[in-house]
Amino acid sequence: MLGVRLLVLSVVCVVLMVVDARFDTLKPVRSQLGLVLTPFYWLADLPVRTWQRATEQLSSSTSLAAENEKLKAEALLMQRRLQKLAMLTEQNVRLRELLNSAALVDDKVIVGELIGLDPNPFTHRILIDKGERDGVFVGQPVLDASGLMGQVVEVMPYASRVLLLTDVTHSIPVQVNRNGLRAIAVGTGSPDYLELRHVAETADIKEGDLLVSSGLGQRFPSGYPVAQVTEVVRGSGQPFSIVRATPTAMLNRSRYLLLVFSDSRTPEQRATDAAEAQVTADREAAEVQPAPAEPAAEPQAPAAEPESTEQQP
Incomplete structure (x- = not known):
């Protein structure tokens, strides 16, 4: 009897997995x-937090003072860098104003925390503590x-799942920061590196180049x-070069994350949309204004009937 129950439960589990993978019927239930x-x-995360708080409270005053001094020095260095970034941002804004294009100076972000990992070893997904109630x-x-790090692929009321860049189903348009060369970076299933697809052997790319998001596809901000x-292999018998790159994000160590709210449109698209909105507003304003009244036409006398030209026989 126990074996029959186990068999029935196994069949039910397989059916539910197939339905969940092929259809969206169980998405509300999930x-x-x-x-x-x-x-x-x-x-489940409470013991870790409790241990961290206990460790912080048991730290000696000497180590805390040394860490405080170190953080002060790092804060001064970061303030100096921020001053340079502020100056560069202002210069960028002025140049964009000269080019008559709108600039998105800053993106709105919210801070999320990692609260879980996907147990499936063939996918790279994490769970964060921000969901639909937070605007995700x-x-x-x-x-x-x-x-x-990646993008949100599933939203729940108080939590969300994030697909990491290294997942085999993920790809992102990038460009070389040094010369603007565009490519597609795809996940390999390994958390250590990505691969660039369809890079010509004559392309100007080399080890140490920084890859940044290009903004194409209107999914990731540029x-x-x-x-x-980290590796460029040419002349390997393949039609394209083999290019591997290491993610700059700490995919296996970051606990606090940022969710970006930004306008993914390009400056040209924003200018086009603004022009269309202005044309629509002008058209609506013209329809609201009454048309000028035309002067009344003077009454005309009726035309005289032509005399009959028939002859009597």
């Missing part, structure tokens, strides 16, 4: 289950302090670090 399981993720949406870019080229 969303509600995510809402129910979110407190369990918090409870599917396709939203996610990054850490070092670069882009200019964020993605990876650094």
Whole structure:
């Protein structure tokens, strides 16, 4: 009897997995289950937080003072870099104004925290503590302090799943920061590197080049670090060069993440949309204004009937 129950439960599990993989029927159920399981993720993470707080409280005053001095020095260095970045940002704004194009100076972000990992070894996904109630949406870019990490692929009320750049199903348009060369970086299933597809053997790319998001595809904002080229193999018998790059984001170590809210349109698209909106507004304003009244026409006398020219026989 116990074996029959096990067989029935196994068949039910297989059917549910097939339905979940092929259809969207169980998506609302999975969303509600995510809402129910979110407190369990918090409870599972509670011992780690408790241990970290206890370790911080037991730290000696000498180590804390040394760390404080070190952080002060790093803060001064970061303030100096921020001053340079502020100056460069202002110069960029002035140049864009000269070019008559709108500039998105800063992106709105919210801070999220890692609360879980996907147990499937063949996918690279993580769970964060921000969901639909926080304005998170599917396709939203996610990054850490070092670069882009991936994008949101599933949103629940209080949590979301993020697909990392290194997943085999993920790809992102990038460009070489040194010369603007465009390419597509795809995940390899390994957390250590990405691969660039369809790079010609004569392309100007070399080890050490920084790859940044190009903004093509209107999914990721442009200019964020993605990876650094670590290997370029030419003349390997393949039609294209083999290019591998290491992600700049700390995919296996970052705990606090940033979710980016930005306008992914290019300056040209924003200018075009603004022009179309202005034309529409002008047209609506013209329809609202009454047309000028035309002067009344003077009454005309009726035309005289022509005399009959028939002759009597």
